[in-house]
Amino acid sequence: MSWIMVIVLALVSFGVAVSAFRLPRVTWTSLAAALLFGLAGYTLQASPGLPGAPRANMATSYTDEWQMRDARVLLVGESLKSRSNAIVTSDAFAQRGQFTDAVGFADIAIRENAQDFEAWLALGNALVEQADGALTQPSLFAYRQASAIAPDNPAPSYFLGLSLIRQGRMVEAYQIWRGALERMGEEGTPAQGFMAERVARLETMLAQAGALPPSPGTAADQGE
Structure with missing residues (x-):
């Protein structure tokens, strides 16, 4: 056309x-x-198929290299996977950049089952995107609720850290991701490998910038 x-x-x-x-x-x-x-x-x-307004690219932040939905599915695991159809609908809206609708359907899933771990994660992610990448009190509450349901699952920490990275709070994100990785169980699982790779990537970036926080052992040595 x-x-x-x-x-x-x-x-x-x-x-x-x-x-x-x-x-x-x-x-x-x-x-x-x-x-x-x-x-x-x-x-x-020319590229007439490209959208003319930046707002049309809202969905990009939800489907960038971090692949938020795919990461959520991987980290949540089958045992904590949501069975609510509302989550499927929420994801569909989120991938189209319609985050207000995504929040609404994630909220429906939570009202159906307040212990729906993945629904709380989906809500937190949609709230972050709705706020243009900012970590807000509602999104932080959603991540905390998910963490309370499954304390050993790294997904809430991963997405919380990702939100901090987008705000430039790299060291805080590294500490959260590192702690989540250390709490994970058996090595060699896809979820463990996913977290380990991202912790290593962030660690390399911080080291190159000279911003890597000292390890606990080093801090202890300095205190002696």
Whole structure:
């Protein structure tokens, strides 16, 4: 549809130039050629399928390299997976950038079952996105509720840390992620590998920036 509009606009421009400005017939060929070259350039370089407003890319923050929904599914595990259809609907709205609706359906799942671990996580994530990436009191409450239901599961800590990273609070995020990794059980599981890789990535970034916090052992040594 965008290409049709461009062609129509070119034809209208030609018609307006000829009729309104009364260009002599000898210039029509030059004008047509200029418009043709313009269309050729647009064909080679333009991207009419891209949205024109930044707001249209809201869903990007929910489906970026961290893959929030996929990470949630991996970290939650089968035993804590939500059975509510409202979560499926909440995810669908979130992936389209409609976070207010995502919050509403996550809340429905929680009202159906207040012990729905994944529903609390989905609510926390949707609330963060609704606030343009900011960690708010409602989202923090949702993560805390999830953590209270399953204290050993790393998912609440992971998403809390991710929210802190988006606010530039890298050291706090590292400490939270590191603690969650240390509380995890058997090594070699997909969830453990997921957390270990992200802790290592963040640790490398902090070390390169000279912002890596001292380990507990080092702090103890310095206190002696």
